Amino acid sequence: MASQPQPAINRSAIYWISVLALFTAALANAVRAGAAGAMKADLLDPIDAIHSGEMIGTVLGNSFLGFALSLLVISPLLDRFGAKKVILFAAFCFVVGPALVLASAGTGGAIYAVLNVAMVLWGFGWGATEASINPVIATLYPDDKTGKLNALHAWWPAGIIVGGLLSVLFFRQLDLDWRLLVALPIIPGLALAVWAMRHTFPQTESTVAGVSFNEMMAEPFKRPTFWIFFAIMFLTASAELAPGAWVDVTLTETVGFSGILVLVYVSAIMFVMRHFAGALEHRFSDMGLLWFTTVPAAIGLYLLSTATSAATALFAATFWAFGVCFMWPTMLAAVARRFPKSGPWGIGLVGFAGALAIRFVLPQLGAIYDQAKLARAGGAEALAALQPGTPEMHGVLAYAAETSFQTVAVIPVVLFFVFGAVWFFERGKNTR
Incomplete structure (x- = not known):
């Protein structure tokens, strides 16, 4: 038939x-x-x-x-x-x-x-x-x-x-x-x-190309460099999504401005900028684009740690937004381009790495925040004695927010060297 x-x-x-x-x-x-x-x-x-x-x-x-x-x-x-x-x-x-x-x-x-x-x-x-x-x-x-x-x-x-x-x-x-x-x-x-x-x-690209299920599943394990991108995705999600979930907890109390509105402002920048990613990637390559964005990401996260007003929070958030806006989708595209035989399995694995980051990094940020509160207040009893809204409590919360954001600001600094190394080793290779 x-x-x-x-x-x-x-x-x-x-x-x-x-x-x-x-x-x-x-x-x-x-x-x-x-x-x-x-x-x-x-x-x-x-x-x-x-x-x-x-x-x-x-x-x-x-x-x-x-x-x-x-x-x-x-x-x-x-x-x-x-x-x-x-x-x-x-x-x-x-x-x-x-x-x-x-x-x-x-x-x-x-x-x-x-x-x-x-x-x-x-x-x-x-x-x-x-x-x-x-x-x-x-x-x-x-x-x-x-x-x-x-x-x-x-x-x-x-x-x-x-x-x-x-x-x-x-x-x-x-x-x-x-x-x-x-x-x-x-x-x-x-x-x-x-x-x-x-x-x-x-059907997906790998299936159309005739890649069998067993070949797709084996591809990430046959090519160990895949796991470099898995680890990178863990870090990029930690720099983007974890702080995004953290801003309302920290900034609302310390800058006199809703952390949710800071996240809305950041999201508006990301919505606009992501429409320019294709042109930027063709100019710099995907790793080059990601390498450049680590600088404003690190600056933005550090400045968020020192923000004391709505104006300084929004100024810092602008840098952070420009830094992280391309990270998640560009990482997905980078894996799809370099490991086409891995198909949806490869893309799913790096997405899974990003999900793991959110699940594990957020509790760590919370622990760092809580420890900083206790240290600044002088112990659990002293912290319990502080009244909400007082200058003393504001100082404790500001210090805790500063400590937690400065900790996560280290991640894009690490990525600066990681993306730079990948970009350097891939020079001259056709990864498009």
Whole structure:
């Protein structure tokens, strides 16, 4: 029998479906962060007021756990499942995850367990999104991987902007119930499912090239240099995403300006700049572009540690934004270009490294922050005696923020030498 003709791929539609999926994942991240305090007060304080802070931290952390696990499992099986089914699974998670959070209040003593399950499932949606859209876009635009992946990932900060502003609007202006905010990502989740069902998705680049499943799985282990990029991704995510999750905890108390609004400002810069990544990469190469960005990233993180007002915080955040805006998508493109046989598995592995960074670096930042508070105050009893809002407490928190940001500012300094070394050794080689 003659083979059936393959359905035509609407490249533009697939790109914008990918945009909607990533935007929804980012919106959900911002909404979870924005509603965390209200969820803690409404759902967890009545259960265990003493440990409710630790409990909400665990709940939020489980979304990153779901992200990491689904990314690791789905990536090598993407072409077996089909990218369309994976996107539909992501849409399912974007709907059911927040729905479970909303339903948790009616589960009695199981509230904490239901919240944890809800966050893992919500994180699955994020992981399924990253596992599918990155290799699909790399396949659809083989000659402009860096440019298109950066343009796609510009919609991550766009989702953070919308979610961050809505959080401020809901809680600080309109005084609305936190459940309305948590329910918002259900709307784009449903739209994503309806839109994705109408289109055919391509197979990934490695499958089209005839690379077998076993070859794809073996590629990172046959080429040890792959693990250099795995380690680099751990560091780049630590410089970008970990401080992004940390600014609200630290800056709100120390500069008299909402840390969420600082993150919104940074995200706006990232949204614009990522659309210029393709032209910059063609001028400098991907490693050259990443090497240049480490300098403003280090300067920005250090200046955030010394910020004492809204103006100085925004000035520092500008440097940081210009430094980290290209890191995540350019790293994905760099791996797709250098290790094409690794296919979605290779891209998924480096994304998994980024997820691990968020999971492990944030608690370390918190520990450094807490230790600095104790050291500055003169011990646990002295810290407990300080009243919120006093100059003494402000000085303690400012010192803790300074210490934590100065610690993470070391990471882009390390990356300066790492990217420089890779760029130097690759000179003259065709890595485009």
